[in-house]
Amino acid sequence: MKLRIFHQTVYRYDRPARNLVQSLRLTPSVSEGQRTHDWQIDVQGGIRGPGFRDGAGDWIEGWTVRGPTEEVTVTVTGRIETRDTAGVLRGHRELINPLAYLRDTPATKPDQALRDLALTAKDAADPLGLAHRLSAVVSDAIAYMPGQTGFHTTAAEALEKGEGVCQDHAHALIALARLHDLPARYASGYLHTTADGDAHEAAHAWAEINVPGLGWVGFDPANRCCPDERYVRLGSGLDASDAAPIRGIAAGHGIETMDVAVSVEEVERFQTQSQSQTQS
Template sequence: MHLKIEHQSKYRFEEPIRYVVQSHRLYASNFEGQSVVAWDVAVEGAIFGQYFTDSAGDQVRTMTLQGPVDEIAISVTGEVITTDLSGVLRNHVERVPPLAYLRATTLTKADNAIAELARSVSGTGSQLDTAHALSTAISEAITYTPGVTYSHTSAAEALDQGQGVCQDHAHALIAAARTLDLPARYVSGYLYATADGKQHEAGHAWAEIHVDGFGWIGFDAANACCPDENYVRLGSGLDANHAAPIRGVTHGLSEAELEVTVAVAAAQQ
């Protein structure tokens, strides 16, 4: 599928700040199921560093903006060709060993409830069968409900209240998989939500689990499926903080308001 992405992030500061430095993981991945046709990240007045590819195979670029700054507008536009590989991340070059993704974080630490859920589906067959069973169990245990969780909500908290959004589904699935010694990680990206040709709010996240014989496979517990041609992969990390598309620091004491719009549309044939 030929998809077009428009992603706008605007930071507005109550008082001008002296400068800002950001690390952008805003560039679409290249692998067998996804090829980049065109991609651009722009910030008016900013100075960009050189691109580099980190050990996880994700493209990263730093951005510096000198002040006084009262607003930052980050514009991402791109086109990709996607293919349905049933979630398998094939021919994605990276150097981090899968076992590195067994390490828990504050957001993905498993409690007794998560461990019990994981044990309830363990022994269901192969690692692949177990991974699918885990994703199904998380999908059933957490109802997709916007507005009830926050960026700092942990996997355990989301499972306990039984509600959350894609970030919570991903964190809970990662935590459950790691309790069974299955390496798992958080993935940020975009989702083309429908096939009606219209644009939609479509920032998204899911999990990848490493399965012997297959490598990394994506599981979207929020939508009870594996990523297909409707998904655009950006980058990965141990959790949402590690995989955040935008991370940065500012110099100056000022509160910031963030407005984000993301739209994904199918290109005209």
């Protein structure tokens, strides 16, 4: 599938901010499942700093904005070709030992309810079957419902509510997998959705579980599937905060607000529609 991505994040400050420093994890992963044709990252008024590939295989680059400024806009545009690898992350070079992803964070720390939920999947025949079973129980336990949780909601809180978004599904699945001694991590990226009534946003997240013999395999409880050609992977981390596409700090004492716009279009379909409109 050939996809065109547009991702814009606008930060606004009620008082002028100075010396903003941002760390951007906004470049698609290098793997057999996706190939980038072109990709541009721009920070309005910003100065691009050095970039590097971290131990998890993610490309990270730094930007600075000297200011003073009341608004900073981060814009990402690009085209990428994806293919279905049945959720398996093949050809992705990284150095971190998967066992490092057995470590809990405040967002994924299990309470008794998560421990009890993890026990419902103990009858799985093998690690891959267990991972699928865990993803299914998360899908059943937490209904997809935007607006009921926030960025700082934990897996335990989302399970108690019984509602959440993709971030909550991913955190809960990570918690359950680690309870079964399966390394698990948070993956961020984009999802191409069709006009069939799906409520999911184009900016998306899912969990990856390290399965013996296969390596990292993606599971998306929010959509009850493994990532396929509709998914574009950016990066990963222990949880949503660790895998955030944009992280930064600014000098000043003002209040920051943020607006995000994301669109993911299938290129060939977009071109066909444009040609039809021209002919009419």
